[in-house]
Amino acid sequence: MAQGHQVSSYRIYWIVWSILLIVTVGMMFLGTTALTTALVLVLVAGMLLKASLIGGYFMHLRFERASLIVIVAVGILATAGILFFLIAPDGLRVLNSSSWGDLHVGGGR
Template sequence: MSQTHQLSGYRIYWIVWSILLIVTVGMMFLGTTALTTALILVLLAGMLLKASLIGGYFMHLRFERANLIVIVAVGILATAGILFFLIAPDGLRVLNASQSVNLHVGGGR
């Protein structure tokens, strides 16, 4: 294999690096503005894009068998998502309960 061909084999990593940097700068710009629900969704999409690029190209997951990809993706992302969405309603309930207690305490004075 020629030297030029060997070096071109690394090019994909630096292309991914460039995309990661561009996305990060974009997310930084959005992160310094007042966050709306739409902007938060864009930031989460940017986060998942960056995670996919790192997992797919740097960790070579894209070139592994589908069963390994599924185990990693379901194992981490789906479990994390289920974990968060199962406890998120409890967080909101705690918030509502503390706010209603504050209202009662404030009203009793």
């Protein structure tokens, strides 16, 4: 947040809190039903919405300079993306194509 930025009211925090609770209850409801690909995408969208609200309003990232927002978002999201979408599939490929398949993870898809 900008130096010296004053928050005149705490109301925004409790509005965000209410939205977080509503989204959480909705996700809980969806989580108890049979999972489909579309449902998983909805749950991930809900997760990212909650993360954005916490980061943006509770951590005040929304009011920071763009340069700080970029290093936080790129630093975490890009690395997590690389881990999930590049390294994990490669790990599965190695697991399925070698004697590593004897590991107790079940042998892959």
